[in-house]
Amino acid sequence: MATAYDKVQLARGKNRATGLSFIENIFTDFIELHGDRRFADDPAIVGGVAKLGGRTVTVIAVEKGGDTKDKVRRNFGSPNPEGYRKALRLMRQAEKFHRPIVCFVDTAGAFCGIGAEERGQGQAIAENLYEMMALKTPILSVLVGEGGSGGALALAVADRVWMLENAVYSVVTPEGCASILWKDAKRAKDAAECLRLTAADMEAFGVVERVISEAGRNDKQDLFERVAEMLAIELDRLCDIETETLLKRRYDRFRAF
Amino acid sequence: MNLMGLFKSPQNELEKGGKQPTAQEETHEVTAVCPKCGTQTPVSELWENRNVCRCGHHFRLTARERITFFADEDSFTELWPELTSHDVLGFPGYEQKLKSARLSTREKEAVVCGTCSVEGQRCATFVMDPHFMMASMGTVVGEKITRLFEFATEQRLPVVAFTAAGGARMQEGILSLMQMAKTSGAVRRHSDAGLLYIAVLTDPTTGGVTASFAMEGDILMAEPGAMIGFAGARVIEQTIRKRLPEGFQRAEFLLEHGFLDLITPRHDQRDVIAQLLAMHDSKQQGVCVDSGVKGGERFGDGV
Numbered sequence: 001m002a003t004a005y006d007k008v009q010l011a012r013g014k015n016r017a018t019g020l021s022f023i024e025n026i027f028t029d030f031i032e033l034h035g036d037r038r039f040a041d042d043p044a045i046v047g048g049v050a051k052l053g054g055r056t057v058t059v060i061a062v063e064k065g066g067d068t069k070d071k072v073r074r075n076f077g078s079p080n081p082e083g084y085r086k087a088l089r090l091m092r093q094a095e096k097f098h099r100p101i102v103c104f105v106d107t108a109g110a111f112c113g114i115g116a117e118e119r120g121q122g123q124a125i126a127e128n129l130y131e132m133m134a135l136k137t138p139i140l141s142v143l144v145g146e147g148g149s150g151g152a153l154a155l156a157v158a159d160r161v162w163m164l165e166n167a168v169y170s171v172v173t174p175e176g177c178a179s180i181l182w183k184d185a186k187r188a189k190d191a192a193e194c195l196r197l198t199a200a201d202m203e204a205f206g207v208v209e210r211v212i213s214e215a216g217r218n219d220k221q222d223l224f225e226r227v228a229e230m231l232a233i234e235l236d237r238l239c240d241i242e243t244e245t246l247l248k249r250r251y252d253r254f255r256a257f
Numbered sequence: 258m259n260l261m262g263l264f265k266s267p268q269n270e271l272e273k274g275g276k277q278p279t280a281q282e283e284t285h286e287v288t289a290v291c292p293k294c295g296t297q298t299p300v301s302e303l304w305e306n307r308n309v310c311r312c313g314h315h316f317r318l319t320a321r322e323r324i325t326f327f328a329d330e331d332s333f334t335e336l337w338p339e340l341t342s343h344d345v346l347g348f349p350g351y352e353q354k355l356k357s358a359r360l361s362t363r364e365k366e367a368v369v370c371g372t373c374s375v376e377g378q379r380c381a382t383f384v385m386d387p388h389f390m391m392a393s394m395g396t397v398v399g400e401k402i403t404r405l406f407e408f409a410t411e412q413r414l415p416v417v418a419f420t421a422a423g424g425a426r427m428q429e430g431i432l433s434l435m436q437m438a439k440t441s442g443a444v445r446r447h448s449d450a451g452l453l454y455i456a457v458l459t460d461p462t463t464g465g466v467t468a469s470f471a472m473e474g475d476i477l478m479a480e481p482g483a484m485i486g487f488a489g490a491r492v493i494e495q496t497i498r499k500r501l502p503e504g505f506q507r508a509e510f511l512l513e514h515g516f517l518d519l520i521t522p523r524h525d526q527r528d529v530i531a532q533l534l535a536m537h538d539s540k541q542q543g544v545c546v547d548s549g550v551k552g553g554e555r556f557g558d559g560v
Contacts, residue, residue, distance in 0.1 A: 112487075114499075114501065118514050121468070134449065170431060170434075171433050194348050207435065254438040257399070
């Protein structure tokens, strides 16, 4: 039986499918759209428009990067405020054109740095939560790797939240938790247990609606195909719900915690 | 067991001129040492000055002390005082921490909610107390704040908030994170109803509270020198392996970067809040005819 910390390591695994690879393998006709129109383009968040079957969808993913150079360019998937502002810009665009939004979340957390604070990391995340709560189009988020705190939630205030079997979702990294509470980052393993951050925990809390099996996790193609099929069915359902009902249910979904 | 709390004054005395946590007991006069200038000031004198040192340093306040300073006398009615946290995850040491926080603060939780009036104008208010587990946000803090916004929306009241937080309450795991979405939803509904929300950010306001309702006010006010940010200074220093510049994440830094409307010393807060409440009273003269556009609906509007 895998421990919670085993799951954390699987979620951070080197050969794990990254956010962008889900977009590229599940959707067709992907056109990447860049920039937050305020400051910069954050390569840690990739977004744009794509097709799923006959439907146009706004797709957004946190991307940790492939080789070392790419990882550095993408800041190892820790977005800056401009990343969240780009995501929000694309979400408002989706709302305008009445198309659903699909987010793939995989981040250790929002970046902690001087520039990030100067440009309002907290305000950027707050604005996403505030806007996503009332965005008049369906939102579906899939946690595919690390779900790191507010930096993950800023892309996961959604009508449906799904999670891969070996993804984790937590208010703080196990290392951070152990170092703050016990002044000992080496106790991350204990912290991982205490935090209850596995997909099974999330399903039990009602934080996610569906856990996607990774039984054949070496077969990424199989995973992409299954997720594509699930998304097609669920987006059909979500797009059939009247906006007022959708927003009421979204509010109630988070109100329950 | 933490015995410190047992030696504190009872709450009513705290309300009327309480001891500071930094207070040093002497035979006759209790003094507090200013962490900024090092001056020792008798707490009675400090209280006369609303717990602001002569050098301008604003000492942290308990929730009740703040209410005393800000609300009209005897106008405060508390809401949901009974709500208190439980150790839902079975997190080691949490129950004990809750117990000692309750003992030392004589509060059930890190936020006090209610209604009050300011210069005769009614509002809903919540005040976070950094003395209670550094006002970290768990499910009860999130629930009380959400209820307050829902109540204010129903009663068509403005909300005046005094925020403080060390961040999320880790001992409640993911349920603590969900409070950020929950509270944001309630703030949004309050805003969509065209109602005013003034947030006063006090020392320290950080983490998940900054990244949710603290930054979602129509008007963001801060106390001078308050530490306000997303990530803690130590975490940033460890990430970038550099010392942080002087004044980083202080209220003045945020104002300079465009993330605050104003910095208001404690002495002036009540007057400024009263004036803002009056200027947003829907019964005042000269309000434009309703255009049919709800507050917060316009593109690019909001937080």
